[in-house]
Amino acid sequence: MPTADIKANGSNGPITIAYNTAATISWTSTNASSCTVSPAGWTGTSGSASTGNLTSSKTYTLSCTGAGGSASDSVVVNVSSPPPPPGSTPPPPGGSTTPSPIAGVPTLPPPPISIPGAPVKIDPNIVNFLKINLSIPYLTGSIKVPLLIGGFGQELEVTPGTKDYEVDVRGAKFKLGTQLKIQAGGAHTLLTKKITLKTKAPKQPVNFGDLWLGDLKVDNQVNFQDTEKFLTSFIEKNIEADVNADGIANSLDWAIILANFGKRGD
Missing domain, CATH: 2.60.40.10 (Immunoglobulins)
Structure with a gap:
């Protein structure tokens, strides 16, 4: 074969x-x-x-x-x-200069400029913040998780444990009462998880639960191809076999792939 x-x-x-x-x-x-x-x-x-x-x-x-x-x-x-052309106007304070983590998808618009030390103004008619609850079982280090929020790309740095992460989406002006599609994962061997919810609050909770590691082939499933990819990367001493982001590829990463074997993303 x-x-x-x-x-x-x-x-x-x-x-x-x-x-x-x-x-x-x-x-x-x-x-x-x-x-x-x-x-x-x-x-x-x-x-x-x-x-x-x-x-x-x-x-x-x-x-x-x-x-x-x-x-x-x-x-x-x-x-x-x-890069911006010579002489172009730089982005305003608070603007984002970070490329979207998802190719072909625009980054979340920057939030309104606020005065340092002043309280953040909450618009009662839109979603101001997403309170994203998630965890990545077996994660040891920290990884950057791509998010797709209503057609905009964002990157979220995730650390071990179940936590709430607040994402400022005021610049996108998502109206309350509308359907919002949110996707997490699809990088650093993470399977993709998708949620569609009806927005109800200016600080909207989003419960993703667990995101699963082990998709080395980036085909949104953990299967024999990922075990083969791990063994090849491990033999070549390639850091891409470091599934749990602890800086080294070893038997722990192999155990994670076996534990999540058969799982599929959305």
Whole structure:
């Protein structure tokens, strides 16, 4: 049975590069007679090539065939926002200059500018804050969890334990009484979890519960492909096998994948 593995800058991805710069795509395979990397059109059972300077995010897919069947693997190269032109006006105080963690999705609009030391004004007609309750079982370090909130991207730094995290969404002006779709996960091996709720309060609680680790292949499930990916990364001493974010890939990460084996995201 053929196997296929593709990396960007030596990583299984997703990676993010600066606007109008290049990444190196490398690929390997076993038991394959032919392989193609799309959309670039590169061929060969192994190799590497430069993407050339990119101005938009791309997904590169390695497809291989052999006597025992076929195999494929993908890697995502995200491109950060272009720099502002010379002489342009900088963002206002309190504005966000951080790119959205989700490719192609705008970042949450910045909240209204407030006077330092003054109390935060609460608009009774919109959702001002989301009080997000979640935990990530077996997490040891801290990780940044991508959020998709009503079509806007945001990043949340999560630490071990069950906690409430407050997200300022005043800039988005979500009206009370409307349906709001919220998604968490999809990075650092986290399965995706989705919630749709009817907004009822200016400080809206959102209970995600547990987010699950172990999706090394980033296909929103934990299965045999993730165990194979872990073993390959572990042998190569690749930090991507560090599932619990403690800075080292070891038997604890393997145990987490086995504990969450069979789980699927939304």
